[in-house]
Amino acid sequence: MPVVALAANPNVGKSTLFNALTGESAHVANWPGVTVAVNQGRVTHHGLEIVVVDLPGAYSISAGSAQAAEAVTGQFILEHSPDALVVLVDATAMERTMYMVVEALELTGRVVVAVNMMDVAERRAIHLDLDGLSSALGVPFVGISALKGWGLGVLLDRVVDVLEGRAGRRGPIRIDYGPLEPYILEISRILSRIGGLGRYPLRWLAVKVLQRDEGVLSLIGEADPTALSEVRRVISRAERDLRAPPEELVIESRYRFIERVLAGKIRTTRLVSVRLSSKLDEVALHPIVGPVFSLLLLLLSFTAVFAVNAGSPVDLILSSLGFEEAAVIISEYNLAGLVGSAFDYLTSIVSSALESAGLPAWLSSLTSEGVIGGLGLVFSFLPLVFTVFFLLGVLQDSGLMARVAISADGLFRRLGVSGRAVFPAVLGFGCSVPAVLATRAMDSDEERVTTALAVPLIPCQARMVVALALASSFSDSPSVQAAFLLALYGIQVLLYLVSIRVMRRMVVGPFPPPPMVMELPPYHVPSARVAWWYARTNAIHFLKKAGTILFAVNVGFWLLTHLGPGGYVEDPSGSVGALLGSALTPLTGLVGLGDWRVALTLVAGFMAREAVLTTLASISGAVDPTAAVSVLGLSPAQVASLAVLSMAYTPCAATISVMLQEVRLLGAVGKQVVYQLVLSFLMAAAAYWILSAFAG
Amino acid sequence: MELIRMERPPVPLSVLPPGSRGIVVALRAGRGLARRLMEMGLTPGVEVTVLRNSVGPIVVSVRGVSLALGRGVASKVFVRPL
Numbered sequence: 075m076p077v078v079a080l081a082a083n084p085n086v087g088k089s090t091l092f093n094a095l096t097g098e099s100a101h102v103a104n105w106p107g108v109t110v111a112v113n114q115g116r117v118t119h120h121g122l123e124i125v126v127v128d129l130p131g132a133y134s135i136s137a138g139s140a141q142a143a144e145a146v147t148g149q150f151i152l153e154h155s156p157d158a159l160v161v162l163v164d165a166t167a168m169e170r171t172m173y174m175v176v177e178a179l180e181l182t183g184r185v186v187v188a189v190n191m192m193d194v195a196e197r198r199a200i201h202l203d204l205d206g207l208s209s210a211l212g213v214p215f216v217g218i219s220a221l222k223g224w225g226l227g228v229l230l231d232r233v234v235d236v237l238e239g240r241a242g243r244r245g246p247i248r249i250d251y252g253p254l255e256p257y258i259l260e261i262s263r264i265l266s267r268i269g270g271l272g273r274y275p276l277r278w279l280a281v282k283v284l285q286r287d288e289g290v291l292s293l294i295g296e297a298d299p300t301a302l303s304e305v306r307r308v309i310s311r312a313e314r315d316l317r318a319p320p321e322e323l324v325i326e327s328r329y330r331f332i333e334r335v336l337a338g339k340i341r342t343t344r345l346v347s348v349r350l351s352s353k354l355d356e357v358a359l360h361p362i363v364g365p366v367f368s369l370l371l372l373l374l375s376f377t378a379v380f381a382v383n384a385g386s387p388v389d390l391i392l393s394s395l396g397f398e399e400a401a402v403i404i405s406e407y408n409l410a411g412l413v414g415s416a417f418d419y420l421t422s423i424v425s426s427a428l429e430s431a432g433l434p435a436w437l438s439s440l441t442s443e444g445v446i447g448g449l450g451l452v453f454s455f456l457p458l459v460f461t462v463f464f465l466l467g468v469l470q471d472s473g474l475m476a477r478v479a480i481s482a483d484g485l486f487r488r489l490g491v492s493g494r495a496v497f498p499a500v501l502g503f504g505c506s507v508p509a510v511l512a513t514r515a516m517d518s519d520e521e522r523v524t525t526a527l528a529v530p531l532i533p534c535q536a537r538m539v540v541a542l543a544l545a546s547s548f549s550d551s552p553s554v555q556a557a558f559l560l561a562l563y564g565i566q567v568l569l570y571l572v573s574i575r576v577m578r579r580m581v582v583g584p585f586p587p588p589p590m591v592m593e594l595p596p597y598h599v600p601s602a603r604v605a606w607w608y609a610r611t612n613a614i615h616f617l618k619k620a621g622t623i624l625f626a627v628n629v630g631f632w633l634l635t636h637l638g639p640g641g642y643v644e645d646p647s648g649s650v651g652a653l654l655g656s657a658l659t660p661l662t663g664l665v666g667l668g669d670w671r672v673a674l675t676l677v678a679g680f681m682a683r684e685a686v687l688t689t690l691a692s693i694s695g696a697v698d699p700t701a702a703v704s705v706l707g708l709s710p711a712q713v714a715s716l717a718v719l720s721m722a723y724t725p726c727a728a729t730i731s732v733m734l735q736e737v738r739l740l741g742a743v744g745k746q747v748v749y750q751l752v753l754s755f756l757m758a759a760a761a762y763w764i765l766s767a768f769a770g
Numbered sequence: 771m772e773l774i775r776m777e778r779p780p781v782p783l784s785v786l787p788p789g790s791r792g793i794v795v796a797l798r799a800g801r802g803l804a805r806r807l808m809e810m811g812l813t814p815g816v817e818v819t820v821l822r823n824s825v826g827p828i829v830v831s832v833r834g835v836s837l838a839l840g841r842g843v844a845s846k847v848f849v850r851p852l
Contacts, residue, residue: 133809169833170811286801321801325808326815352821359838361826480827480838487840590840591806594829 076237077125077154081147081178082162083171084131085595087190091162091220092128093607095230100607102615103127107153109141113611119230124237127156135177137274137282138289141519145289151181152273158236160229162188165195165202165217168340172332175211176249180278183243185213186232193219203339210335212243221601246275251327254284254320257312261305268298284309284320351597358477368478372500375465380504383409383458384535409457417450436642440632448628451682452621455507455728460613462501462508466515467605469497473597475515483590489571490578490587492517495525499570502532506729509534510736511616517592520582526736527577527746530725531570533563536683537721543687544717547703548710558714565757566721573749580745616732623731631681631727647693651677665715665755666762669706672716679720681727686720711765715758722754778851784828784844786820792849793817799846810837812847 082088093100096115103114105127113128129150132143137152139145151159161178163171168189175187189204204215214232218225235241251258261280265271271279271293282290283305295302312320358364381389385405393401405411425442429435469475475497483493494516502509506529513526533541541562545555578587634654635646643649655674662673671693679686687699696702703713724747725733733743780795794816797804811833812818821836822829828844830837839847 133806164834167834170835173809173811285805319801319804321805322797322808322814325805326813329811329813329816355822355829359822359826359829361824364826476838483827483840588806589803589843590827590838591803591810591843592827592838593810594836594838596836 075123075125076157077127078158078160078233079127079129079150079156080160081129081174082131083133083174085593086162086164086171087220088131088162090604092126094220094223094226096126100611105150105154108146108149109139110146119234122234136287136289138293140289158233159185160188160233161185162190165189165191166198166200168336169332173328176328176332179211179247181246183245184236185242186236187213187215188229189215189217190220192217192224193222201341206339214241249327249331251324253316254312254323257284257308260308264301264304268301270297281324284312285324286321354597359480364481368481372478376500376504379461379465383461385411410454413454413457414450417446421446439636444629444632448625451628452624456613458505459508459511459616460609462512463609463612464605466512467608468600470515471598471604472600473595476592476594480592487587487590489574491521491525491574498525498529499532502529502534505534506530506725507732510729510732513736523581523737524574524578526733527742528570528573530729531566531573531722533566533721540683540686540720541717543699544713547700548713562717562721619735620731623734624728627727665758666712667715671706680724683720683726711762714765715762718758718761719754722750724750780848780850782845783847783849784841786823786851788820788823791817791819791852794847795850796848797846798848811835818849
């Protein structure tokens, strides 16, 4: 089956095109030699089935084994030689977006250029001579609007033409790099002696070498270190002789080539003023109004998302305002609650059915609590994940995301990440799971990983519930309770900010963060369809990756709490888990929590933080957590210690699942968990010992 | 005899007021940043229009695309005003 790859700059509508072509068949796939999983789907055109691979948006094509979008694009094209390459450009920004086309054409002649956003160009009276461009470069240029569905049939016709050899160039283009040509020749000669560089076109490699492309240079270094020093000497010589950095000359030559190609082929008959966009940006990019506007926008949208999905924090707001019935309705009838109830119902049906069928108790418990409970847990996140991605899709499509990111950039850049980290951060106050997933919207891989590892420190809604319950056990005075909560929250948020620095150091090293250069896409009226595709793909990906991990963890946890030394136990206090809890007591005793029952609640809290409260109650036989505290005889210092620990001792199982899904480096996630463990223990110890000293 | 060309000297992008246009003359930035700027279209010889330059990021239009640049970044792009 022929393979067609899609490549383009970000913000050119590649995802829209990909989804318009592949629809329901889209899924995530791993290709050997490609370091990042890519989206892939199928399209059938006139009876021919074609595999379409969506390469990550990039500004250029590189090589080597990095995970950056530029490298991934190069890895795929070079390792797997797609039968055709569709490069997407923006009809309203041809000069810049053609750069990618040029880089592609230097690699292969089997290219179709899809000129997207023809609808916007039409509105702005921008006219393009596509046939002229086709003649000039020897590859088909097809005008499309992925959003409106224009030209997709014609695009596929041309793609099939290229697949069947009727269109496209026989070989890559050759750009005249002027004074660099002799150096290109020299480097090519050096490279031709190296074995193991077979699949890479020599000239392309030589030009990339002159660009000081890290991926290509490390590739050469690995193949033949002597050759690497030789070519480095050539680069230095070129720089000296030409009195300018060769990488600049390379890029300039390409742009000069583009200008010559485009000359006379773009006509604008009438310039439409972008007055509304500017007016909007006067607000959105204003240094004071901008952040306020952005914060309001974020808070409003995320509160709405969380209210619909989990009930909180709207139910708390409503009940504190006195609207008790409304609060109860919201907290009962929300999507996560409904999914949970549905699965609870299913569990009870299944377990009574199994029991009446005469199956042993352990099997019935495993099936209902372990398996169905696990499925229920995974699916309870689904509505939240879906709506969060839908919202992010709308923000991205409308252009608001870039503006919000710029407003937040001031705060976050000092810590080492871009302003895009504000989205996961705000989400983190609701739930860490969508917060970690939202890091997909970030620009670079290092930023993504750094943020994904830091954001679980932000206290989520579940932790807020635990904090509230423990605050009322800590003291009867409302003002002391408030101070307690404020201190807890404040420390956690501070910890989060510090952790960004720490995680960045761990992931990237002691390098300063790159300065801000962000593309500002024009405002669009967001398309619900585009947001839907985005949400659907990511939700399914979540189910398959994190969902599987979480399900496995849940079953594992069932085993831990239902297997005792003698076999199946119904009551977890006789299980291996309880033994684990007891074994941990010397450790937890260091922070004043030496009771094995408390240790067990901490073990339980790993699955879901609210379990700390329910386990506390059930294990002490009390009716609620506050009563449990008195039954267990916990002093305020101990309550404080427990509260501090519960905030951050470990990310919950679901969060670890999504961290593994997004970060993929087991070592990094492991270090993060240890980091949280150690840090929270230290703080709990501090809280316990300081408060004990005060209480006398 | 050499004609002295009365061109305006190059200035950092960060000092140009909104609405002004210029030609990029040089990028006085480290390799990584220079490369990124160039890939996004800011190459020597290209015309750039300043869209926003009050407090906050500087927004310019180059090759038909709007870019938001940090102030520090913009001060490394040298432009000959038109």
